[in-house]
Amino acid sequence: MLTIGQLADYAGVTTKAVRHYHERGLLAEPGRDSSGYRRYDAQHALTLVKIRTLADAGMPLARVKDLLDADPDTFAAAIAEIDQDIRKRIAQLRRARAQLAQLRGGDRLFVSPEIADYLDELRELGVSERQVCLERDGWILMHAASPEDVSRWIAEKRRLLADPEFRTLYREHDAAYDWSPDDPRLPALAERTRTWAAGHHPSEAERVDNPTIARLAARTQAGASSPAWDRLARLIKS
Amino acid sequence: MLTIGQLADYAGVTTKAVRHYHERGLLAEPGRDSSGYRRYDAQHALTLVKIRTLADAGMPLARVKDLLDADPDTFAAAIAEIDQDIRKRIAQLRRARAQLAQLRGGDRLFVSPEIADYLDELRELGVSERQVCLERDGWILMHAASPEDVSRWIAEKRRLLADPEFRTLYREHDAAYDWSPDDPRLPALAERTRTWAAGHHPSEAERVDNPTIARLAARTQAGASSPAWDRLARLIKS
DNA sequence: GCTTGACCTTGCCCCAGGGGCAACGTTCGA
DNA sequence: TCGAACGTTGCCCCTGGGGCAAGGTCAAGC
Known part of the structure; x- marks a missing residue:
C-alpha cells in the first residue's frame, strides 16, 4: 500500500x-x-x-x-x-x-495588410518615418472607429497619390515640419496648396460626412504639430 | 479618439x-x-x-x-x-x-515498458486477463513503493517462467480461481506445487528480505481471492 | 532512548486572466 | 422621447493548483 x-x-x-x-x-x-x-x-x-x-x-x-x-x-x-x-x-x-x-520589425502586426501596403508605398515615396507613423496612427484610429470606411479611404488616398502634384505637395508638407515658422518657403507652399485644392475635384468618398472621422482627423493632427505646420495651416486658411 | x-x-x-x-x-x-x-x-x-x-x-x-x-x-x-x-x-x-x-488501448500507459512486455508474455502464455490485471496491479505497487527493485524481480519472474513445470503450475493456479472449493483437482495441484517448491532452489533475489514488498504482496492477494484459492492456500501450507 | 529529517495532516490565502452580475450613468438613432 | 447599446465601478467567482503554517508520525543513526 x-x-x-x-x-x-x-x-x-x-x-x-x-x-x-x-x-x-x-x-x-x-x-x-x-x-x-x-x-x-x-x-x-x-x-x-x-x-x-x-x-x-x-x-x-x-x-x-x-x-x-x-x-x-x-x-x-x-x-x-x-x-x-x-x-x-x-x-x-x-x-x-x-x-x-x-513584433521585432515593422508595423504589419498593428494594421491590416491593406494599410501596411499603403504605408510601405509612402516610404518608397521618400516620406519621413515620422510622417509614416502619423499616418499609421491615423489609420489605426480610423480602423478602430469605423473599419467599414477604411477601404474606401485608402483607395481615395491612393488615387490622390497618383497625382504628381499631390505627391510633391505631400512631400513638401512633410519636409516643412522641421522648418522655422519664418521660413520664406512657407507662403509659397501655402499658395501652391490652395491652387491645387481649388483645381481638385473632391470625390464622392471625400465628401462623406462622417463627423467621427472629421473629429478624429483633427485630434490626430493636433497631437503632433510643429510651429511651421501651425503657420502653414494659418496661411492656407487665410 | x-x-x-x-x-x-x-x-x-x-x-x-x-x-x-x-x-x-x-x-x-x-x-x-x-x-x-x-x-x-x-x-x-x-x-x-x-x-x-x-x-x-x-x-x-x-x-x-x-x-x-x-x-x-x-x-x-x-x-x-x-x-x-x-x-x-x-x-x-x-x-x-x-x-x-x-489511453484507448492496453496498459502500456500505466506501467514501464519492461513490465508491459512481461505482461504481454503472460498473455501469450494463455494466462487469463484477470490474472494479468492482478499481476499488473502488483507491479504498479512495487514500482511505486520501491522502483529500484523492479528490474531484479522481473528478471527473477522471467527465470521462473522459463521452467516448464512452473509455467504449468502458474496456469493451473490461474484456472483454479473459478473452481469449486471442493474440486477434487485442488489437493493434487497443492501437492504438485509443494513438490515443485521443495525441488526449487530459491535464488538470491527471492530471498531479499524487503518487508515492504512482503506486506504489499499479501495485501494484493487478499484483495482478490476466491474460495478455491483460499482452500488451495490452506492445502499448500498444511 | 533521543534526535533529526523526511514525511504526513488540515487549513488558509495567493496567483493569472479574466467572466458575470449589480446598479447605475451616457449616448445615439429612429 | 424612448429604448438599446454602450460606458462606469465594484464585487465575487472560476481553474489548477503553489506556498506556508502549525502541527503529528516514522525510520535511521547514535
Missing part, C-alpha cells in the same frame, strides 16, 4: 495535486492507516495516471471527472474531441510564434 | 481585459471625456496589440509589463526565450496527444 507521496511520485504529480483531485471528487479517498495517513492501492494509481493524461491534454478537471466513469463510446468521442483541440492549440501556438517574430 | 469598446474590438479582446491591463499597470490609463468615459489614442492601440501578442505567446502579464519599456536587447532576448518556450510547449502537446491515444 502506498503513501500519498509514493503515489504522487509514481504519477509524476505533487501530493498537493492528489489532494486536490480528492477534493474535486476525481480520485476516491482511500482508507487511512492507524495514524490517519492515506493508503493507496494500484487502482488509485491507474486512475491517477488517467486523470493526468486527460488533464495534460488540456481537459478541464470537471470534464475528466465525468469522463472517468463514462461508457467507452462517450469516452472515445471525448478523446477524439480533445485530440482535435490539441491540434488546434498547436496551430494557435504556431501563429503566436509568427506574430511574435513580427 | 476611441472608446474602450472600440479599442477592445480593434485588438480582439474584451473591455474587461483592457480594464484588467489598466489595473495591472500594463496599459496607461487614458484621459476621460466629460462623462468619465476613457478615451484612447493610437498609441494605446499599439501597446494593447503588443500586450496581446506577448500574452498570447504565453508570457505572464507581470513580465509583459516589465518588457513593454525594456531596451531592445532585453526585448529581443525575451522574445527568443519565449519562442523557445513555445516550441517546447508544442512538443509537449504532441506528447500529450500520443499518450491520449495510448
Whole structure:
C-alpha cells in the first residue's frame, strides 16, 4: 500500500495535486492507516495516471471527472474531441510564434495588410518615418472607429497619390515640419496648396460626412504639430 | 479618439481585459471625456496589440509589463526565450496527444515498458486477463513503493517462467480461481506445487528480505481471492 | 532512548486572466 | 422621447493548483 507521496511520485504529480483531485471528487479517498495517513492501492494509481493524461491534454478537471466513469463510446468521442483541440492549440501556438517574430520589425502586426501596403508605398515615396507613423496612427484610429470606411479611404488616398502634384505637395508638407515658422518657403507652399485644392475635384468618398472621422482627423493632427505646420495651416486658411 | 469598446474590438479582446491591463499597470490609463468615459489614442492601440501578442505567446502579464519599456536587447532576448518556450510547449502537446491515444488501448500507459512486455508474455502464455490485471496491479505497487527493485524481480519472474513445470503450475493456479472449493483437482495441484517448491532452489533475489514488498504482496492477494484459492492456500501450507 | 529529517495532516490565502452580475450613468438613432 | 447599446465601478467567482503554517508520525543513526 502506498503513501500519498509514493503515489504522487509514481504519477509524476505533487501530493498537493492528489489532494486536490480528492477534493474535486476525481480520485476516491482511500482508507487511512492507524495514524490517519492515506493508503493507496494500484487502482488509485491507474486512475491517477488517467486523470493526468486527460488533464495534460488540456481537459478541464470537471470534464475528466465525468469522463472517468463514462461508457467507452462517450469516452472515445471525448478523446477524439480533445485530440482535435490539441491540434488546434498547436496551430494557435504556431501563429503566436509568427506574430511574435513580427513584433521585432515593422508595423504589419498593428494594421491590416491593406494599410501596411499603403504605408510601405509612402516610404518608397521618400516620406519621413515620422510622417509614416502619423499616418499609421491615423489609420489605426480610423480602423478602430469605423473599419467599414477604411477601404474606401485608402483607395481615395491612393488615387490622390497618383497625382504628381499631390505627391510633391505631400512631400513638401512633410519636409516643412522641421522648418522655422519664418521660413520664406512657407507662403509659397501655402499658395501652391490652395491652387491645387481649388483645381481638385473632391470625390464622392471625400465628401462623406462622417463627423467621427472629421473629429478624429483633427485630434490626430493636433497631437503632433510643429510651429511651421501651425503657420502653414494659418496661411492656407487665410 | 476611441472608446474602450472600440479599442477592445480593434485588438480582439474584451473591455474587461483592457480594464484588467489598466489595473495591472500594463496599459496607461487614458484621459476621460466629460462623462468619465476613457478615451484612447493610437498609441494605446499599439501597446494593447503588443500586450496581446506577448500574452498570447504565453508570457505572464507581470513580465509583459516589465518588457513593454525594456531596451531592445532585453526585448529581443525575451522574445527568443519565449519562442523557445513555445516550441517546447508544442512538443509537449504532441506528447500529450500520443499518450491520449495510448489511453484507448492496453496498459502500456500505466506501467514501464519492461513490465508491459512481461505482461504481454503472460498473455501469450494463455494466462487469463484477470490474472494479468492482478499481476499488473502488483507491479504498479512495487514500482511505486520501491522502483529500484523492479528490474531484479522481473528478471527473477522471467527465470521462473522459463521452467516448464512452473509455467504449468502458474496456469493451473490461474484456472483454479473459478473452481469449486471442493474440486477434487485442488489437493493434487497443492501437492504438485509443494513438490515443485521443495525441488526449487530459491535464488538470491527471492530471498531479499524487503518487508515492504512482503506486506504489499499479501495485501494484493487478499484483495482478490476466491474460495478455491483460499482452500488451495490452506492445502499448500498444511 | 533521543534526535533529526523526511514525511504526513488540515487549513488558509495567493496567483493569472479574466467572466458575470449589480446598479447605475451616457449616448445615439429612429 | 424612448429604448438599446454602450460606458462606469465594484464585487465575487472560476481553474489548477503553489506556498506556508502549525502541527503529528516514522525510520535511521547514535
